[in-house]
Amino acid sequence: MGALGITPLDEQIEKRDECDPAWKVEIRDLARGFAGALFVSLPLLYTMEMWQHGRELSGWTVIGFLVAGYFVNVGFCAYAGFRQTQWTSGYFWDAMTALGIGAVASVLTLTVAGIIDFSLSPEIMWKIVALESVPCGIGAAVARNQLGGGDSSRSDDSSPFSSDMSVFMGSLLGGVLFAYNIAPTMETVVITTKQDWWLALATVILSLAVTFVIVEIAKFVERDYTNRTIFTTPFIETVFSYAVALVVSFAFLFGFDYISWGDDPAIWVPRVVTAAYATALGGAAGRLVL
Structure with a gap:
């Protein structure tokens, strides 16, 4: 596996007969992952049992779910992923990015739903968000295979x-x-x-x-x-x-x-x-x- 590199934001990325700057491709890929996160996990974001488990489970148990979810995402990113162009050296990074996308989708949805706010303790907030981030992250990791690859x-x-x-x-x-x-x-x-x-x-x-x-x-x-x-x-x-x-x-x-x-x-x-x-x-x- 090669080392990860940093692509300049203005570098042109070619796919078939189209060519777009790297920043535009990245935004499109992240948006695709965000869509996948919500498509897969919205019912769980709206599930009371998940909110309650986030309150009651120990921090180490939630971390265990995150670690397991990360390695599941590595596998999904190798075969599906959310990127328009797959980079074989980036599965581990993409798996982490998918979890991050899942966390963003969770925070936005749970905030407007009134499930998390500043009246909660930081420990409860991060546990609820982290627990919801696992299925959201998996949704992001399989986004390309849910509704097509955009091509x-x-x-x-x-x-x-x-x-x-x-x-x-x-x-x-x-x-x-x-x-x-x-x-x-x-x-x-x-x-x-x-x-x-x-x-x-x-x-x-x-x-x-x-x-x-x-x-x-x-x-x-x-x-x-x-x-x-x-x-x-x-x-x-x-x-x-x-x-x-x-x-x-x-x-x-x-x-x-x-x-x-x-x-x-x-x-x-x-x-x-x-x-x-x-x-x-x-x-x-x-x-x-x-």
Whole structure:
């Protein structure tokens, strides 16, 4: 195994017939890893048992999980990974980077969910984040194999839907799939008891930002806007898809009797917004697949 080297940020990285500066490739790779972290582990980030285990397990046990997760990531990075171009000398470093990506995804999600804040002791905070970082890191390490390596060119001719309709159907079908993992559980209700309106707003912003990063920056697939008449820009598509996520989340929470027509908006709005974080991720996945 060769030694790791440092690539200048302005060095051109060539793949097939494309050539991009190293900094752009790195951002795209990290975004892909971030997407993989959330796709795999979001149900665990929304699981009360994981929060409780983070409080109760000893620090050494959590460290043991981290060490085991790191070596699992080494194996995954050797066969999958999150980078557009694999460097055979970088599996061990990439495994550590995947854990770091998992930690970032965990901190962001757990913070807007109100699970971690400065009222907790530093020991409890790091144990909760570290425990969640293990599945998130594994998700980052297999990101390239989840939704493609970003080098496929999809033709709309292979889809039974128009380009605009594919955006809607992907948002709807993917959102329903992910909503089924979250909406039936009590976690959505528990999370909203820990949030204030600022955290609810932060959840909306994070939902929009994350789905934009997943679809437009991670570049799992190449996307063509020229044949569209409605969703002609990434911004329009992101906002519309989030609106679909809100509707789907409302329908699921209503169906599982977590909200009702007579509820005060102060009750049902935060619950819908919290569930829509997961639903929007599913919609992003659906748009990539369709």
